[in-house]
Amino acid sequence: MQSKPILTVTETTRIIEAARAEAERNQWLVAIAVVDDGGHPLGVLRLDGCAPIGAYIATEKARTAALGRRETKQYEDMINGGRTAFLSAPLAGTLEGGIPVIVDGQVVGAVGVSGVKPDQDAQIARAGVQSV
Template identity: 70%
Template sequence: MKTKAILGSAEVAGIIKAAVAEAELNKWLMVISVVDDGGHPLGLLRMDGAAPVSSYIATEKARTAALGRRESQQYEDMINGGRIAFLSAPLSATLGGGVPITIHGHVVGAVGVSGAKPNEDAQVAKAGVQAVAV
């Protein structure tokens, strides 16, 4: 039987803490969502003043990155590059800001961030991922 790493509550708290620190450093009001490798929510923090809809968007970005095993921005790039068939993929947030979390070469979850520009969302998500990725 195989074993795999999973995100525990301590890791989720550390991811959110690191992501919030990056957002605060840049004065961005954001929502940070962490999901497991199946896209199921493990943690979410909506910073004071962040738009309510960002909670939904952040979670869907995280889910897209976890299930697709790649950054959500890559789907947006493929669609914008003409691969419009990806519009029918069962992923609802093919926007930048979802980043997978990889431990020892295996995706164990993802961070999704919403509230600013896609590259800024991704910057904050990557700060969170850095708290645990190896």
């Protein structure tokens, strides 16, 4: 039987706080979501002033990154590159801003961010990922 690390409340909190610090340092009003390796929400934070839909989009970006085992920007690039059939895939968060959390070569979850420009969403998500 294989074993792998999992995200606990401790890591989830650390990720959200690191992502929040990056967002606040830049004065970006965003939502931040952390999911486990199956895409199930572990934590969501919507900063004051972020549109309510941000929490939904952030969660879907995180879910897509976890299930797909890759950054969501790769899906966006495929679609924008002409692979429009991928739009029928059962993933709702195929926009930049979802980053998997990888520990010892295993995807253990993901972070999704929504609320600012795509590369800024990804910057915030990466700050969260780098905290673990």
